[in-house]
Amino acid sequence: MAVSFPRFLRVMASTAILLLLTISASAQSSSSWKEAYLKAEQAVSQLTLTDKVNVLTARCIGNTFAVPSIDFPGFCLEDSPLGVRLASNVSAFPAAINAASTFNRTLMRQRGEAMGAEFRGKGVNVALGPMMNLMRAPAAGRNWEGFGADPYLSGEGAFETITGMQSQGVQATAKHFVNNEQEHFRTTSTSDVDDRFFLRSVQAEVAAIMCSYNQINGTYACENDKTINGILKGEFGFQGYVMSDWGATHTTARAVLSGLDVTMPGDRVAGTNSSFFGTTLVSSVQNGTVPESRVDDMALRTLAAWYKLGQDQGYPPVNFDSHNNSAADDERVDVQGDHKVLIREIGKASTVLLKNTAGALPLTNIKTIGIIGNGAGPAARGPNGFPNRQGDDGVLAMGWGSGTATFPYLITPLDAITARAAQDGSTVTSSLSDTDLAAAATVASGKDVALVFITADSGEGSSPVEGNAGDRNNLQAWHNGDALVQQVAQSNLNTVVVVNSVGPIVVEAWIDHPNVTALVWSGLPGQEAGNSVTDVIYGAYNPSGRLPYTIGKSITDYPAQVIYTSPTPILSIPYSEGIFIDYRHFDAAGIAPRFEFGFGLSYTTFVYSGLSVRGSPRGGQAPTGPGSSLDPWLHDPVITVHFTVKNTGKVAGHEIPQLYVSLPASTNSPPRVLKGFDSVFITPGQTQGVTIQLSRFDVAMWDVVQQRWQVPAGKIGISIGASSRDIRLTGSL
Ligand SMILES: *[C@@H]1O[C@H](CO)[C@@H](O)[C@H](O)[C@H]1NC(C)=O
Ligand SMILES: *[C@@H]1O[C@H](CO)[C@@H](O)[C@H](O)[C@H]1NC(C)=O
Ligand SMILES: *[C@@H]1O[C@H](CO)[C@@H](O)[C@H](O)[C@H]1NC(C)=O
Ligand SMILES: *[C@@H]1O[C@H](CO)[C@@H](O)[C@H](O)[C@H]1NC(C)=O
């Protein structure tokens, strides 16, 4: 039978009335997988084989075919983890690495909700985020798209983001499953490891999970029976669909039988019309290589996600053209709402104060201000001057690649500080060159404060930026930032350094310089960058951000590095550090970091007291088999940890208490692992009680032999700290 595919028709401009109806339709709250599967079973039973395959196959980037007989319009899939990519009149949110550094679940959730509302408003069915890959190698290019170096924090970030996005009826995609943690050789490398922290996304009932480009133990992630069928769909009981990264499908029958459900973007080879799915999948069913029941399951999973999110009713049709936002079929619908308020809020709550001596910050009684560095000002070509933000000019508020959005505007620190300074009648002088050290010295000299801005950028590996092919070449500040800071510090007693960066940079060249009085870590805060950092510098917001990774004294202190050259066609990446990523390695190996994971200063002080630990993880055991990782035995709260925190300083602020677990020595675990945190607002003199509950999962380990979770025998330590090293209270189970 010759199968002809209906040519995909993009949903064009709809009438204004329909648009009004659909945009104002209130967001559908998601229904249960069970209900969704009932509807999907009904729909799939009406489909021909070709129809079913069409649900799973894309012909152009980010779209699947429509199946008119069941009113299925096809999916529109769009990047990115920080906003709607390649669209106009959208917001540019803080990157996930900044969401992580808030250590605040409410803000993470609200960010997900706001992004979800924007994807929905543009008619996007499937948002290609959040990104969960860990910052195992500190220079890896896409680290900033995720939530940092700790699996628990990444899991919480993904959980809140997915829950927020899906509350708006948008399907979220947890990616990249799994072990895609550097850009060099991302399609030709094999990650030799086993890990399980994507479970948190499955608990958030994520619609889709994207398998990655790399191989795992020598088998491509999108045809890896063990990780997809075994772990994800088996042990984790994941009920949504697995979609390939763009071009990460390599076979038909093997991928399908290993658990791949949807292939993206559909072409086997870019520019050809043949697909590993499409007619190839149809004939594979016809000649018996793939059982049709498997295609039923694929269609069922995909349509169930569509029903679960309520997208079968009143979902806005696609109203933008990602290829050309000026084209006639792009309606330029403004979906920003008041999201800039939240963006500024997350921006300031994610700003980490790392050094503050002699009361340098917040700025008070300042009459003259020098602002130095390209990173304080605008980009010569404007905020979107480089395609996919592939350039580092002006204030750095996101990295580059597919993990980006178009800035609607970008507030520079220079503009925001100048506006704020005007309120005090103070004057601002600036030099925005990174290379003109003489001008830097002139601007810095004699001012009450010199603010120097430096950056470090990275992104998705394609064409390099300033010689960095996605992954950074090293952990130094870009544009010779160390020399700029040193020049300013030589010229001004009160030098405040502000860093906009994708991850850690080594600050050893100047951090102990007596004239460097403060270090402010602004990360990648999105469109309100200048306002957020100004709020913190002036004390309108008392800083509460915490590092979601360690800042080491040297790149060689980290346990894993990007591998830049490959001796073989397929690069083997040994994940020899195992679970000893970032602070877990620094702690285990006794290496002093410059600033540890979880660290951040405040303008006030907090005292911790009165730890109580109640309950026990002992008794019973996790079942084995399908869905066992979701079992209540594992996730019910069984331990209650309580303590109090008092604000002993003069200003109100948020403290971020962190709970670390120490498993018995016999388990060969890191000294401490994060398993809880909170963000509590406390006024001066006030005491707040903090309760953190733990489940067996938080103290359990995967037993490879028994194939189930086990709580290890022996004493389990509980540490409450203001960072991973600033431990204030200890107890045990
Ligand atoms: C929407 O974006 C276009 C640029 O694509 C711009 O000209 C227009 O002013 C924007 N409209 C709104 C309401 O922001
Ligand atoms: C990869 O190999 C390691 C070492 O043999 C093994 O422990 C792990 O389970 C394997 N993981 C996968 C997904 O094949
Ligand atoms: C793919 O299909 C389109 C539309 O049918 C056609 O114009 C184009 O030439 C085809 N490309 C290739 C490489 O076959
Ligand atoms: C079945 O069909 C597929 C797709 O056309 C083809 O690649 C495969 O070789 C066929 N297998 C057999 C046994 O005919």
Ligand SMILES: *[C@@H]1O[C@H](CO)[C@@H](O)[C@H](O)[C@H]1NC(C)=O
């Ligand atoms: C985008 O669309 C506009 C309006 O149709 C057109 O003038 C312009 O040339 C298009 N740009 C590109 C790059 O195709």
Ligand SMILES: *[C@@H]1O[C@H](CO)[C@@H](O)[C@H](O)[C@H]1NC(C)=O
């Ligand atoms: C600190 O700044 C002052 C004032 O410009 C300068 O005289 C002094 O040399 C600087 N200190 C160092 C160590 O550079």
Ligand SMILES: *[C@@H]1O[C@H](CO)[C@@H](O)[C@H](O)[C@H]1NC(C)=O
């Ligand atoms: C999180 O941040 C918001 C906004 O600053 C704040 O109101 C709240 O107290 C913080 N903590 C939690 C747990 O929501």
